Amino acid sequence: MKYTIRGSFLDFTGDPFFVPQxxxxxxxxxxxxxxxxxxxxxxxxxxxxQSKYRGxxxxxxxxxxxxxxxIDAHVHYPQTKIIASYGEQLLTWLKQxxxxxxxxxxxxxxxxxxxxxxxxxxxxxxxxxxxxxxxxHPVSVEVFxxxxxxxxxxxxxxxxxMDRNAAExxxxxxxxxxxxxxxxxxxxxxxxRLSYALTPRFAISCTPEMLKVVGxxxxxxxxxxxxxxxxxxxxxxxKVRELFPRSxxxxxxxxxxxxxxxxxxxxxxxxLSDSELERLSRAGAAIASCPTSNLFLGSGLFKMSKAKSRxxxxxxxxxxxxxxxxxxxxxxxxxxxxxxxxxxxxxLSPFQAFYLATLGGARSLSLDDKIGNFDVGKEADFVVxxxxxxxxxxxRDQNALAGSLPQLAEKLFATVVLGDDRAVTSVFIxxxxxxxxPS
Amino acid sequence: MKYTIRGSFLDFTGDPFFVPQxxxxxxxxxxxxxxxxxxxxxxxxxxxxQSKYRGxxxxxxxxxxxxxxxIDAHVHYPQTKIIASYGEQLLTWLKQxxxxxxxxxxxxxxxxxxxxxxxxxxxxxxxxxxxxxxxxHPVSVEVFxxxxxxxxxxxxxxxxxMDRNAAExxxxxxxxxxxxxxxxxxxxxxxxRLSYALTPRFAISCTPEMLKVVGxxxxxxxxxxxxxxxxxxxxxxxKVRELFPRSxxxxxxxxxxxxxxxxxxxxxxxxLSDSELERLSRAGAAIASCPTSNLFLGSGLFKMSKAKSRxxxxxxxxxxxxxxxxxxxxxxxxxxxxxxxxxxxxxLSPFQAFYLATLGGARSLSLDDKIGNFDVGKEADFVVxxxxxxxxxxxRDQNALAGSLPQLAEKLFATVVLGDDRAVTSVFIxxxxxxxxPS
Numbered sequence: 001m002k003y004t005i006r007g008s009f010l011d012f013t014g015d016p017f018f019v020p021q022x023x024x025x026x027x028x029x030x031x032x033x034x035x036x037x038x039x040x041x042x043x044x045x046x047x048x049x050q051s052k053y054r055g056x057x058x059x060x061x062x063x064x065x066x067x068x069x070x071i072d073a074h075v076h077y078p079q080t081k082i083i084a085s086y087g088e089q090l091l092t093w094l095k096q097x098x099x100x101x102x103x104x105x106x107x108x109x110x111x112x113x114x115x116x117x118x119x120x121x122x123x124x125x126x127x128x129x130x131x132x133x134x135x136x137h138p139v140s141v142e143v144f145x146x147x148x149x150x151x152x153x154x155x156x157x158x159x160x161x162m163d164r165n166a167a168e169x170x171x172x173x174x175x176x177x178x179x180x181x182x183x184x185x186x187x188x189x190x191x192x193r194l195s196y197a198l199t200p201r202f203a204i205s206c207t208p209e210m211l212k213v214v215g216x217x218x219x220x221x222x223x224x225x226x227x228x229x230x231x232x233x234x235x236x237x238x239k240v241r242e243l244f245p246r247s248x249x250x251x252x253x254x255x256x257x258x259x260x261x262x263x264x265x266x267x268x269x270x271x272l273s274d275s276e277l278e279r280l281s282r283a284g285a286a287i288a289s290c291p292t293s294n295l296f297l298g299s300g301l302f303k304m305s306k307a308k309s310r311x312x313x314x315x316x317x318x319x320x321x322x323x324x325x326x327x328x329x330x331x332x333x334x335x336x337x338x339x340x341x342x343x344x345x346x347x348l349s350p351f352q353a354f355y356l357a358t359l360g361g362a363r364s365l366s367l368d369d370k371i372g373n374f375d376v377g378k379e380a381d382f383v384v385x386x387x388x389x390x391x392x393x394x395x396r397d398q399n400a401l402a403g404s405l406p407q408l409a410e411k412l413f414a415t416v417v418l419g420d421d422r423a424v425t426s427v428f429i430x431x432x433x434x435x436x437x438p439s
Numbered sequence: 440m441k442y443t444i445r446g447s448f449l450d451f452t453g454d455p456f457f458v459p460q461x462x463x464x465x466x467x468x469x470x471x472x473x474x475x476x477x478x479x480x481x482x483x484x485x486x487x488x489q490s491k492y493r494g495x496x497x498x499x500x501x502x503x504x505x506x507x508x509x510i511d512a513h514v515h516y517p518q519t520k521i522i523a524s525y526g527e528q529l530l531t532w533l534k535q536x537x538x539x540x541x542x543x544x545x546x547x548x549x550x551x552x553x554x555x556x557x558x559x560x561x562x563x564x565x566x567x568x569x570x571x572x573x574x575x576h577p578v579s580v581e582v583f584x585x586x587x588x589x590x591x592x593x594x595x596x597x598x599x600x601m602d603r604n605a606a607e608x609x610x611x612x613x614x615x616x617x618x619x620x621x622x623x624x625x626x627x628x629x630x631x632r633l634s635y636a637l638t639p640r641f642a643i644s645c646t647p648e649m650l651k652v653v654g655x656x657x658x659x660x661x662x663x664x665x666x667x668x669x670x671x672x673x674x675x676x677x678k679v680r681e682l683f684p685r686s687x688x689x690x691x692x693x694x695x696x697x698x699x700x701x702x703x704x705x706x707x708x709x710x711l712s713d714s715e716l717e718r719l720s721r722a723g724a725a726i727a728s729c730p731t732s733n734l735f736l737g738s739g740l741f742k743m744s745k746a747k748s749r750x751x752x753x754x755x756x757x758x759x760x761x762x763x764x765x766x767x768x769x770x771x772x773x774x775x776x777x778x779x780x781x782x783x784x785x786x787l788s789p790f791q792a793f794y795l796a797t798l799g800g801a802r803s804l805s806l807d808d809k810i811g812n813f814d815v816g817k818e819a820d821f822v823v824x825x826x827x828x829x830x831x832x833x834x835r836d837q838n839a840l841a842g843s844l845p846q847l848a849e850k851l852f853a854t855v856v857l858g859d860d861r862a863v864t865s866v867f868i869x870x871x872x873x874x875x876x877p878s
Binding site: 080301342350390396 | 740767
């Protein structure tokens with residue numbers, strides 16, 4: 001099945017942290033996207049492609065901006081219901097709110113209900129791919145993958161692995177964990193658009209034996225992901241030092257078990273030394289920075305400009321980190337990333353922000369051969385944005401389409417600052433419109 | 440004209456920063472508010488008052504929470520259109536975006552259009568009173584007061600006073616400024632629900648002569664307000680030190696001209712010494728803290744817990760500070776205040792937050808005899824909130840009404856974190872419904 005979309009398109013062909021924006025921002029004011037069997041068949045100026053697709057069904061989105069679907073590089077689906085829980089920093093917050101909620105995910109029905117709502121909420125916010133944490137219970141992964149498969153969404157997820165420092169109900173032993181992970185990988189990894197991520201919660205909740213198991217499974221199934229937390233909070237780091245006295249720093253804990261790979265994604269990375277950042281870079285590993293979460297829990301300020309400096313150059317994606325994160329909206333999350341940069345006395349440009357949410361996110365998940373921009377052959381996951389979605393955005397003249405890159409930058413920035421789920425009017429998954437904003 | 444409102448009500452009779460919440464939070468799960476001629480005639484349990492008002496028109500808001508209207512303690516109406524302007528800290532941001540926009544407010548029509556939109560936007564967000572800065576042009580105040588009078592909103596505003604360090608078009612000389620201010624005070628101060636605030640922009644844009652004029656007018660008209668900025672940004676403070684070398688600190692610049700009074704409101708106050716905070720407290724002056732602005736411009740983190748400590752005890756209100764602030768929503772602004780506290784490793788409880796937006800704001804503006812809670816005799820400005828306004832809020836069980844204070848605190852907190860203008864379903868000004876959310 002073939003059809004075309006006409007409208008204004010924005011995507012990236014390179015990284016605006018390192019390449020001048022004229023060379024990496026692809027803005028086509030009047031463009032055409034041709035989709036066939038869920039993939040991008042053609043993409044370019046409307047005037048040039050129009051005749052080629054005469055007679056093919058065309059949908060026109062005048063005045064809207066079409067971008068690749070957003071990629072959420074770190075989010076806990078079982079924490080959807082405890083979003084906005086009051087008043088604690090990381091370690092207390094885990095004990096008080098997270099573990100009691102995660103216990104419930106041994107119940108298939110409960111887990112399934114949350115998984116469905118979670119995916120619908122991602123769609124409402126324009127997020128088409130996410131790197132997702134489940135709970136220790138295998139059923140929490142089963143229902144999540146089923147729900148994602150049903151919607152044909154590209155998702156990477158895995159069961160939480162943890163064998164100490166939490167409530168009995170969410171713990172397991174390493175042998176058990178290994179067996180279950182292998183079963184889940186065999187069943188789900190590579191099925192449809194799904195991939196598996198080995199997900200040790202973080203060093204505090206894993207014994208060396210458990211971390212060893214993770215490394216061993218990764219050797220067996222080399223193309224699965226590793227997904228964990230790193231250097232989010234000062235108390236956490238202190239505790240890791242106590243638990244792993246032989247490691248010189250936090251990253252070394254993971255390195256000792258061969259967990260720092262080019263398919264490893266570490267959430268947060270707020271308190272990392274230059275050496276740790278350089279070792280992440282050399283390994284080809286990625287950081288998922290989660291600004292709303294870091295501000296909400298008072299964790300601290302991620303140093304984006306250092307991680308994305310020419311000298312260090314770590315892959316970075318942006319995560320909402322719901323439930324410590326306060327919104328499923330990637331726009332709101334980019335807004336907070338901007339504020340974190342401002343508090344660090346740095347800037348995050350609107351193009352850099354949108355890059356992180358699209359191609360940058362895809363690269364951090366090693367999925368840039370499949371998603372992240374409108375290159376021909378990629379999967380057609382995209383979002384139609386309304387830059388004038390609220391009365392204030394309208395009043396600010398967000399209606400007018402941008403002619404030049406600087407104008408577009410200004411409108412994008414205002415969309416990041418003032419926008420939310422209302423700015424998302426349509427979301428396409430593999431070429432199929434799965435969400436349409438109620439009018 | 441008399442009518443009653445039935446519903447769940449929340450307001451404050453004391454300050455939850457100093458008084459246990461059981462003694463200052465007034466939560467009536469099934470309450471009745473009787474309004475006559477725009478004022479509160481009666482307020483209490485529905486079961487007790489019901490018979491007294493039998494036969495009188497009653498509106499019931501089941502499942503909603505009714506609070507006093509929000510008070511925005513610092514906001515620039517002429518900056519509405521430049522909200523979300525990219526990339527600069529305070530002093531550059533003023534030059535690049537603010538002064539060019541403020542120049543336009545010499546045009547009555549332009550100013551009037553923005554003033555009307557601004558007031559509608561306040562209403563959409565549940566804000567019923569604000570302390571507002573106009574531009575240097577008297578017409579910018581005229582059209583604002585006219586628009587507020589038309590809506591019968593309680594507003595405090597004044598023309599900007601500045602005679603140096605900005606574009607010619609927004610400057611004036613002190614003699615001229617004095618004359619115009621006196622005319623505006625004579626015409627508007629005390630008219631309807633309007634009050635006048637002498638508004639020297641900040642020390643950097645005023646010569647000593649101009650600040651002297653402000654003090655002199657204040658002596659003449661003792662009950663007008665003084666409204667300015669204080670210690671927002673490190674560069675600003677450095678510049679103030681250069682311009683006023685004889686003052687030992689920033690506050691002393693204002694003290695020397697008798698501008699620190701019990702009707703003085705200073706925006707920001709991020710970088711204040713203990714001595715400055717104590718002197719503000721002794722003078723009965725207030726700070727308007729503006730968290731979204733402080734994060735957006737990277738200005739810094741206001742120390743709420745110090746200003747509101749038993750030892751110091753300065754009056755504090757919350758300002759959106761649009762256009763450096765990023766939203767007209769007081770809910771969003773309280774959310775950012777929470778994050779600022781978290782980064783300072785302190786907590787801001789949901790009751791403290793709502794206090795700041797209502798009675799605390801009224802006290803900071805010396806208006807607590809007229810607005811801020813549901814005391815009998817006060818003006819009936821109130822807001823009907825929908826704590827389950829979005830799919831995510833609904834999913835989080837925000838529907839159920841709270842029975843106890845801890846339950847209410849939890850729901851309020853989630854409303855602050857997840858809510859926005861959509862949580863505001865109705866806004867009443869002097870007993871009249873001026874805004875109703877489209878359904």
